[in-house]
Amino acid sequence: MAHADEAAIFNKDEEKVDWHDKALWFVRQKRDKSAHKVKGWEELRNYASAIKANVLSNLDTYLLQFEENAQKNGVTVHWAANAEEHNKIVHGILQKHNAKKIVKSKSMLTEECHLNPYLEKHDIEVIDTDLGERIVQLAQEPPSHIVLPAIHKKKEEVDVLFQEHLGTKPCDGDPQYLTAEARKHLRSKFLKADAAITGVNFAVADTGGFVVCTNEGNADMGAHLAKVHIACMGMEKLIPQEKHLGIFLRLLARSATGQPITTYSSYFNKPEPDKEMHIVIVDNGRTEQLSREDFRASLHCIRCGACMNTCPIYRRSGGHSYKATIPGPIGSILSPGIDLKKHSSLPFASTLCGSCSDVCPVKINIHEQLYKWRQVIVKEVPQPIVKKNVLKMAGNVLANSKIYGFVGKSSRFMLKHTPRFMVYSKLNAWGKARDLPEVKGDNFDEWYKKRKKNE
Amino acid sequence: MSRESILNAVKKNKPDGLPLPEINLDFFDEDINLVETFVENLKFVGGRAVQLDNEALLDEEIKKLYPNASKIVSTTKLSQLGTIAISKEIDPHTLEDINLAIIKGELAVAENGAIWVTENDFIVRALPFITNDLILVISKNDIYLHMHQVFEAISKRDRTFGVFISGPSKTADIEQCLVVGAHGAISLTVFIV
Numbered sequence: 001m002a003h004a005d006e007a008a009i010f011n012k013d014e015e016k017v018d019w020h021d022k023a024l025w026f027v028r029q030k031r032d033k034s035a036h037k038v039k040g041w042e043e044l045r046n047y048a049s050a051i052k053a054n055v056l057s058n059l060d061t062y063l064l065q066f067e068e069n070a071q072k073n074g075v076t077v078h079w080a081a082n083a084e085e086h087n088k089i090v091h092g093i094l095q096k097h098n099a100k101k102i103v104k105s106k107s108m109l110t111e112e113c114h115l116n117p118y119l120e121k122h123d124i125e126v127i128d129t130d131l132g133e134r135i136v137q138l139a140q141e142p143p144s145h146i147v148l149p150a151i152h153k154k155k156e157e158v159d160v161l162f163q164e165h166l167g168t169k170p171c172d173g174d175p176q177y178l179t180a181e182a183r184k185h186l187r188s189k190f191l192k193a194d195a196a197i198t199g200v201n202f203a204v205a206d207t208g209g210f211v212v213c214t215n216e217g218n219a220d221m222g223a224h225l226a227k228v229h230i231a232c233m234g235m236e237k238l239i240p241q242e243k244h245l246g247i248f249l250r251l252l253a254r255s256a257t258g259q260p261i262t263t264y265s266s267y268f269n270k271p272e273p274d275k276e277m278h279i280v281i282v283d284n285g286r287t288e289q290l291s292r293e294d295f296r297a298s299l300h301c302i303r304c305g306a307c308m309n310t311c312p313i314y315r316r317s318g319g320h321s322y323k324a325t326i327p328g329p330i331g332s333i334l335s336p337g338i339d340l341k342k343h344s345s346l347p348f349a350s351t352l353c354g355s356c357s358d359v360c361p362v363k364i365n366i367h368e369q370l371y372k373w374r375q376v377i378v379k380e381v382p383q384p385i386v387k388k389n390v391l392k393m394a395g396n397v398l399a400n401s402k403i404y405g406f407v408g409k410s411s412r413f414m415l416k417h418t419p420r421f422m423v424y425s426k427l428n429a430w431g432k433a434r435d436l437p438e439v440k441g442d443n444f445d446e447w448y449k450k451r452k453k454n455e
Numbered sequence: 456m457s458r459e460s461i462l463n464a465v466k467k468n469k470p471d472g473l474p475l476p477e478i479n480l481d482f483f484d485e486d487i488n489l490v491e492t493f494v495e496n497l498k499f500v501g502g503r504a505v506q507l508d509n510e511a512l513l514d515e516e517i518k519k520l521y522p523n524a525s526k527i528v529s530t531t532k533l534s535q536l537g538t539i540a541i542s543k544e545i546d547p548h549t550l551e552d553i554n555l556a557i558i559k560g561e562l563a564v565a566e567n568g569a570i571w572v573t574e575n576d577f578i579v580r581a582l583p584f585i586t587n588d589l590i591l592v593i594s595k596n597d598i599y600l601h602m603h604q605v606f607e608a609i610s611k612r613d614r615t616f617g618v619f620i621s622g623p624s625k626t627a628d629i630e631q632c633l634v635v636g637a638h639g640a641i642s643l644t645v646f647i648v
Contacts, residue, residue, distance in 0.1 A: 023630070023631050026631070027631070038566070039482070039483055039484075039485050040482035040483040043479075043482040043483070044483075046476075047476055047478055050473070050474075050475075050476040051475065051476065053473045054473045054474060054475045054476070056469060056470065056473075057469055057470045057471060057472045057473040058469070058472060059465045059469055060462050060465040060466050060469065063461075063462065063465070064462070073614070079457050079458040079461055080457060081457035081460060081461055085457060129638065130628070131626045131628040131629070131637060132626075132628035135628065135629075148627075148628065148631070149628070150628055150629070151631070153629075153630075154630065155629050155630045155632070158629050158630075173629070173630070175629040175630060175632040175634050176632075176634055178629055179626060179628075179629065179634040179636070179637065180634075180636070182637075183636065183637060183638060186638060187551075187638070190638070191548055191551060207614055209614060215624065215625050215626060215637065216624050216625070216626050216637035216638045216639065217584045217624040217637060217638045217639025217640070218637070218638045220580075220581070220584045220618070220639065221581070221584050221585065221638045221639065223580075224547060224579075224580040224581035224584065224585075225547055225548060225581055225585075235461070235465075240475055242606060242610065243478070243603070243606045243607065243610070245602070245606060246601070246602040246603040246605070246606045247478070247602075247603075249602055249619070250566070250567075250601070250602050257627075259500065259621075260496055260499070260500065260566060260567035260568065260569075260621065261500075261564075261567040261568075261569050261602075261619060261621045262621070263500070263620065263621050263622050263623070263624055263625060263639070264584075264618055264619070264620060264621075264624070264639065265569070265618065265619040265621075266616070266617075266618045267614075267616065267617045267618065267619075268616055269614035269615055269616060269617075270614065270615045270616070272580060272616075273543075281461075283457070283461045283464070287461065287464035287465055287468050288464075288468070290464075290465065290468040290469055291467070291468035293470070296470065
């Protein structure tokens with residue numbers, strides 16, 4: 001199904017859409033407040049963008065440097081070309097330790113690789129420990145936002161879900177009570193876990209260390225209690241030097257939620273004695289995206305979610321409507337690179353207003369890439385006949401000033417004099433769920449000419 | 456292993472070399488009161504700041520704030536309140552019911568209310584997370600303006616595990632309602648001496 005059809009499903013519950021829209025806009029406003037407090041914010045963004053561009057242009061060198069330093073620190077480094085290899089490597093490590101109970105902190109990469117179902121198939125229990133991720137895991141849904149995985153769920157739904165799975169008491173969706181119950185439930189999982197899996201926010205080439213950011217402390221609870229820590233990272237997570245963490249840690253949380261920094265920014269360098277630390281470096285389509293000159297900057301992404309919070313389409317269509325691991329504007333430029341046909345409607349799920357590019361902490365030209373993907377897609381993926389013909393007609397009208405004037409005049413006449421039930425009939429997509437503007441006499445051209453005459 | 460094929464693909468597909476920018480820290484320089492800014496940001500992230508003129512008063516103040524704490528781990532000589540001794544060798548699972556951990560923070564960051572602590576300071580990696588309440592003690596002379604200065608200050612260290620802690624653990628995953636006390640410590644008090 002195309003994005004617009006999926007979005008129509010989300011839009012059936014008007015009240016919920018309004019809430020979703022406002023909740024995310026509120027996060028965007030918090031981001032603004034936080035960013036404006038930082039002296040040199042735009043310079044931070046410029047540096048971050050330039051550093052990431054440098055990383056991509058030397059990615060092989062930095063990967064080797066990172067590997068060498070991580071190995072020196074006693075960390076085992078694995079390489080996975082695709083999702084299947086990634087899952088096999090992780091499973092292999094778990095098998096070696098006979099690990100059956102796993103706790104996992106947030107990792108969009110493991111979502112992308114569908115690690116959970118793979119491990120579950122091999123009789124391994126995987127518990128997502130981020131509260132939002134645990135909620136969607138219990139609901140058997142994918143996350144709908146990369147920072148706020150359960151933003152599409154109302155508290156009453158969480159209440160019912162917890163009653164069913166955790167045996168909690170009905171509480172009218174009291175977040176305090178539900179969070180406290182989740183803490184108890186997940187603490188017992190942390191204490192019994194054989195191994196912990198985390199994502200990686202930044203991997204540092206010159207130290208071989210990596211940084212994981214959370215607000216809940218779940219990555220640390222998992223990693224420091226279990227015997228084995230497996231950190232899974234997309235290969236673009238590298239930064240050259242430790243001092244560059246200063247730039248990225250200043251940008252990440254402010255862009256994501258408006259916090260000045262996440263509660264925990266944990267910097268792992270060496271495993272503890274008698275414990276193991278593994279890093280799995282994953283390609284899964286990234287080297288291919290690297291080859292696309294117009295789209296490679298999408299690999300700068302640090303997964304803050306700011307582009308989602310600001311996007312007028314995302315806010316009103318919900319993350320699930322994108323049918324991709326990474327939804328929203330950034331997902332709409334990443335996903336077509338993975339499967340052009342399946343995700344061909346995503347670059348059209350945008351007004352091209354450019355707000356995503358304006359808030360992006362690493363200055364990805366998201367809206368320009370959306371436009372470029374559209375050009376690729378209309379050439380390579382068959383488009384609906386209606387859309388093709390309508391656009392052709394519109395092209396003819398816009399190219400000829402006489403026809404344009406005539407069409408404009410008749411449209412204004414129609415809009416003024418046609419009965420309401422006809423204007424807002426099914427045939428007029430522009431009249432769906434909104435009122436068209438009131439027609440007031442002249443168009444601009446006529447108004448301007450009259451004004452000139454009277455001067 | 457796909458190591459070689461990945462590296463070859465990167466070599467083939469990467470763009471021409473782009474320079475690594477030199478960072479000019481002048482952009483970020485500000486003449487502000489570091490202690491005040493730190494305290495303000497610490498409060499913003501849900502932490503509590505207590506300024507002490509005399510570090511000898513530390514234990515007295517802690518007792519006032521946490522009168523019921525009985526299972527206490529202190530890893531700093533500044534406090535004698537510890538009731539449970541720990542060493543590197545202990546099983547971190549045994550710390551599950553700790554009420555309070557008292558740890559010396561190495562340095563603090565004014566711009567975000569964070570404190571940098573490492574394994575050297577808390578001995579057992581799980582300690583600052585698994586404890587119910589957390590106390591970090593910092594010197595007012597160890598507060599830095601921003602993260603760039605901090606990374607310079609910690610650049611020559613033995614790297615094992617370290618963490619920036621900014622406030623108590625929290626979540627807003629249920630309808631964006633902020634709840635303090637997710638999986639890590641449910642409160643953070645920072646003593647500035």
